[in-house]
Amino acid sequence: MVGNDVVAIHAAENRASFARPGYVERVLSPRERRVLARAPRPEACFWSQFAAKEAAYKLLVQLGELPGFGHREIEVSESLDAVTWRDHRFELRAEVRPRWVHAVVTAGAPVVARVLEPGAGHDPSGEVRALGRALAAAVLRVPWERLEIRRAELAGAWDGHGPPELLLDGERAPLAVSLSHDGPFVAAALGIGRAGAALAEAAGAG
Amino acid sequence: MSKDEVFEKVLAIIKPFAKAPEALASAGMETSILKDLKVNSARLVDVVLEIEDAFGIEVKDEDADKVKTIGDAVTLILAAKG
Numbered sequence A: 001m002v003g004n005d006v007v008a009i010h011a012a013e014n015r016a017s018f019a020r021p022g023y024v025e026r027v028l029s030p031r032e033r034r035v036l037a038r039a040p041r042p043e044a045c046f047w048s049q050f051a052a053k054e055a056a057y058k059l060l061v062q063l064g065e066l067p068g069f070g071h072r073e074i075e076v077s078e079s080l081d082a083v084t085w086r087d088h089r090f091e092l093r094a095e096v097r098p099r100w101v102h103a104v105v106t107a108g109a110p111v112v113a114r115v116l117e118p119g120a121g122h123d124p125s126g127e128v129r130a131l132g133r134a135l136a137a138a139v140l141r142v143p144w145e146r147l148e149i150r151r152a153e154l155a156g157a158w159d160g161h162g163p164p165e166l167l168l169d170g171e172r173a174p175l176a177v178s179l180s181h182d183g184p185f186v187a188a189a190l191g192i193g194r195a196g197a198a199l200a201e202a203a204g205a206g
Numbered sequence B: 001m002s003k004d005e006v007f008e009k010v011l012a013i014i015k016p017f018a019k020a021p022e023a024l025a026s027a028g029m030e031t032s033i034l035k036d037l038k039v040n041s042a043r044l045v046d047v048v049l050e051i052e053d054a055f056g057i058e059v060k061d062e063d064a065d066k067v068k069t070i071g072d073a074v075t076l077i078l079a080a081k082g
Helices: A012-019 A025-027 A030-037 A042-062 A123-139 A196-204 B005-015 B019-023 B041-055 B072-081
Strands: A003-009 A083-085 A088-096 A100-106 A111-116 A147-153 A163-170 A173-181 A183-191
Touching: A003 A012, A003 A042, A003 A111, A003 A183, A012 A025, A012 A042, A012 B041, A025 A030, A030 A042, A042 A083, A042 A088, A042 A100, A042 A163, A042 A173, A042 B041, A088 A111, A088 A183, A100 A111, A100 A123, A100 A183, A123 A147, A123 A163, A123 A173, A123 A183, A147 A173, A147 A196, A163 A173, B005 B019, B041 B072
Parallel strands: A003 A173
Antiparallel strands: A003 A100, A083 A088, A088 A100, A111 A183, A147 A163, A173 A183
16 A cells, blocks of 8 residues: 655645645644754745655555544654554655655555656646556556556545556556646656565566 | 625635636535545645635634535534534
């Protein structure tokens, strides 16, 4: 299982949110705000923490939890290597670049992840699915046409849908997938469990 | 404030953050904020803060969690205003 989130640091909407009175306090715990106060790049720091929370949220949904609107309850470590929520603790991998931040959260499984900037005029929803399929095709060593990403409806979920699922020839593939897009960036992460690793190895040997 | 007035005010709050103009044009009480209006999850925090400011109420996280549609927001606001 895997969750990921990408944030375009300098997107106008994100800059406005960061500057909005009360926004940071609504999202970050007191401890996280102390980390932010010391950060040399406050916006990058904040959006790294936010992306980590979003990635953890997506992973928690896969685990059957519904963290809801409680941003402050999902806590990000100062070193950006862990996220906790109640009795869950996840590994966090955060990448902070000049224009974007990307967070990937897992329960310890190996991960393949990528951030791309498709360019103006591209549909981010379509592009991020294409990225997910391309990554999966490379891991599984199969033609990408055999892969499909879908999201089933899920009552109670924030947007009415469950997490994305990767299908190989119409059947559930042994890889977890998480998709994200913000501004000009799209990001995908694959969680490679033992079954996925074995399948990739078999495909390579065949 | 009437239910219709609250609805119109909530719609005005959400409008700048909605990425689905066609859904916005036909929005009703059952319209989903995330699913139909495609409001980004980061903007949900903005929406909650705007609602608090516009209506002079406090929206607790557990109450915000129950707001999936515009109608849920209207119900929450009317309950908070008594």
